[in-house]
Amino acid sequence: MPSAISLLGVPRGEDDRPQYLALRDQIASAIDLGKLSPGARLPSERQLQTDTGTARGTIREALFQLEAEGLIYRRDRSGWYVSPPPVTYDPTRWAGFMTYVVEQQRVPATETLSIESVAAPSAVADIFRRAPGTPMHCVTRRRSIDGRAVLIERIMVDPVLAPGLAEHDLNGSLTQILSTHYGLQAVRNRVDMRPCALTTSVAEMLGVKPGTPGLLVVRTSFAENGAVVEYDHEYWRHDAIRVHVDLQVRP
Amino acid sequence: MPSAISLLGVPRGEDDRPQYLALRDQIASAIDLGKLSPGARLPSERQLQTDTGTARGTIREALFQLEAEGLIYRRDRSGWYVSPPPVTYDPTRWAGFMTYVVEQQRVPATETLSIESVAAPSAVADIFRRAPGTPMHCVTRRRSIDGRAVLIERIMVDPVLAPGLAEHDLNGSLTQILSTHYGLQAVRNRVDMRPCALTTSVAEMLGVKPGTPGLLVVRTSFAENGAVVEYDHEYWRHDAIRVHVDLQVRP
DNA sequence: TAGTGGTCTAGACCACAGA
DNA sequence: CTGTGGTCTAGACCACTAG
Secondary structure, three states: OOOOOOOOOOOOOOOOOOHHHHHHHHHHHHHHOOOOOOOOEOOOHHHHHHHHOOOHHHHHHHHHHHHHHOOEEEEOOOEEEEOOOOEEEOOOOOOOHHHHHHHOOOOEEEEEEEEEEEEOOHHHHHHHOOOOOOEEEEEEEEEEEOOEEEEEEEEEEOOOOOOOHHHOOOOOOHHHHHHHHHOOOOOEEEEEEEEEEOOHHHHHHHOOOOOOEEEEEEEEEEOOOOOEEEEEEEEEEOOOEEEEEEEEOOO | OOOOOOOOOOOOOOOOOOHHHHHHHHHHHHHHOOOOOOOOEOOOHHHHHHHHOOOHHHHHHHHHHHHHHOOEEEEOOOEEEEOOOOEEEOOOOOOOHHHHHHHOOOOEEEEEEEEEEEEOOHHHHHHHOOOOOOEEEEEEEEEEEOOEEEEEEEEEEOOOOOOOHHHOOOOOOHHHHHHHHHOOOOOEEEEEEEEEEOOHHHHHHHOOOOOOEEEEEEEEEEOOOOOEEEEEEEEEEOOOEEEEEEEEOOO
16 A cells, blocks of 8 residues: 555655556566566556556556556557567578577468559659659568567569569568569668657557557668669567667678 | 537547547648747647647647657657657767767767766676676766757776776767777677667656657677677667668678 | 447646746 | 646546457
8 A cells, every 4th residue: 555645636655756657667577577477468457446546547657658668568459468578680681580580489470461563652763763653562461470460561572573473472481482483682681770659550450559669670672783672661569679780890 | 620529428520530649640740841840849738738629638648649759759847849850870880979970960969977887787797708796887978969868878898908997088989989098999799779668767867758768779899809898778769860771791 | 248448528736947 | 936747536438359
């Protein structure tokens, strides 16, 4: 029973820590101590409400905090769950998603949501060095780890380089297909990353609330002749990924 | 006037978009259109309340959303402001903070907050390959861009390799000092990145609310003989940084 | 259908920034 | 000092998940 000295306004214990942070600490330490394992479900907000005697809004603030830290996540209208550990992504390695997830003893899965031909917006056209409006393959896929959807990717491929791409099974490694069937080999990779919030369309596909924190990874692969092989936007749940780069000075 | 069809619960316009997202869109487009420039201050929450006729909680939800997207930020108890553009950080380049910020036509600044000797916790000791409890230099610095604090860094350096480090002016490039005065040259860099939430202590130093979204960058620099030259944690405001990596396949 | 999170209201007081 | 954001309360109804 945390000192109920007064009953209005913001009384607060002697410690000066807001209630929602205090609750955050309680839950965080429960996770640290293993009382709540990855994947475990937290008590419902209303349960916490009666347990702690604080308003639901305050409860939710603590939960949002933990979500921002990547410790918990929510399944829409189902509940709050403890986040599994993140996978490590290394842009200097050429291994694709399926490969590095398996290497980390996790189970990857890919689902192709759509494959369509779209007119290249000018930003995309620039990258492919083609005229705006040129048709492009646009593949949308959802990828999961241990059954939990962790990213949505939208890949643009030039149909001139990969005609009939749609005929292939795209639920595996796209890089593999481009290499095997079209002789397209990347020799250079450009990667951009930045924290973002997941916008409505992506959020829906991941089954999360719009505005959930995320990480945007933009990959551009170039062939030997400088042609763009793949132009890829990956929208990750922020708690699912960690980036690792190891670099040597070349003498 | 967005259709006041009913007066209780959540009526919502025909579009099915929650009010807080609608407000988010309004503000976001005002920023896009340049009606609000980087650094500009938004109307106060209570002003928006009377302007839009919605409850303050709803207003704040929209603002949090925009903050998570990196479009706006807050100065504690002062107001909400439009975020300046992020700087690009390239871990494959050896240029330090001062250098790459200037290259991007921005004004960098460094402030040393503390320099002390601490006993290495076991995790740190492992990295330096020394016994736990071995004394280490620990430098805490705050770095700013155009006058806005964007990151806190905590650097650990082995005092055996850099005796008397505290005597130097640490408000410039530490890498430079280690190289010039101690002959410590990094030949390998290991970088880890992950989205996080800024914890209380860091948040205070940055003057932001605890839980504000951030990006943690951990750098480990190795000398030719494998010794660890610098072990550095950088806590960035998430809206201030973008990471860029460009990689070639070596034939 | 019961229970969950999602959205929203309309208040209140507190701590601090800034003039 | 005034005004700002920060924290908190105690309700309400909605939209969805899951049994």
